[in-house]
């Protein structure tokens with residue numbers, strides 16, 4: 001179990017980045033950290049790995065206390081692996097050699113098998129003999145992940161792990177990597193801007209704002225009941241509107257175009273005027289004016305400007 005107890009950290013005395021953070025993570029659990037750029041996601045990963053000397057608080061992994069650079073000649077705890085945004089690989093040796101360097105030289109056969117297994121996880125088998133300097137940014141990022149897994153860590157800390165990888169590869173890589181970590185019972189903390197990392201693959205989601213943890217729980221629950229717009233906006237466009245005098249947050253898929261006669265008396269419905277339609281691939285995002293407020297909703301086709309429509313609003317949550 002990871003136990004983070006009341007930690008605080010700032011790069012200078014005047015500027016606190018993490019203010020009194022406490023949370024826990026079980027062995028094998030996956031946590032996603034989200035929040036706006038500069039909110040402290042990378043700083044928190046560094047603190048957990050042991051790259052920072054904390055001003056206050058403690059971090060324990062099982063019975064071991066995580067200590068910063070002041071306590072270690074080589075900072076970073078052995079039982080964790082951390083893949084930073086600037087993955088530092090060896091450019092002049094091959095992909096396979098980069099991974100193998102972290103495996104025991106005394107068991108060459110096992111080391112070869114393990115390297116092959118990890119090359120499959122990161123879908124880089126055909127690049128085994130390519131020199132790292134000749135890889136793209138996304139490919140380097142994948143090699144850095146494989147290298148971090150070479151000596152199975154107890155926890156993997158990933159900073160924007162798929163940031164440089166195209167969508168097509170990203171989805172299949174995510175499925176493979178997170179399934180692999182679950183199979184091996186390796187805990188994982190991912191700092192990300194990508195809602196898919198949290199919604200589809202994490203057991204827990206933590207949201208940071210203004211130096212504080214403002215949400216920490218099951219991703220589905222946080223998605224379904226965001227306590228503020230900042231949180232909802234991590235997942236989708238979000239409507240912050242007033243309905244019958246109540247301030248509410250609604251995702252575009254919670255507002256539906258209905259025919260007048262279908263109006264469900266249980267739901268609030270109202271007239272709106274279409275302003276714009278934006279093609280989104282499998283649906284259109286429609287911008288409309290309702291009661292002097294701008295709303296966005298999803299629809300299966302585009303709608304002509306100035307069309308009058310009836311919208312129904314799903315049961316809603318009150319925001320702050």
Ligand SMILES: Nc1ncnc2c1ncn2[C@@H]1O[C@H](COP(=O)(O)OP(=O)(O)OP(=O)(O)O)[C@@H](O)[C@H]1O
Pocket residue numbers: 011017035036037038039040041042043044191
């Ligand atoms: N080495 C450093 N020295 C001084 N300030 C730093 C240092 N590293 C980060 N900061 C500052 O600390 C704050 C948190 O940075 P951090 O990199 O943790 O944010 P982040 O949430 O990971 O951002 P992003 O999503 O853009 O990667 C920012 O204001 C940043 O400018």
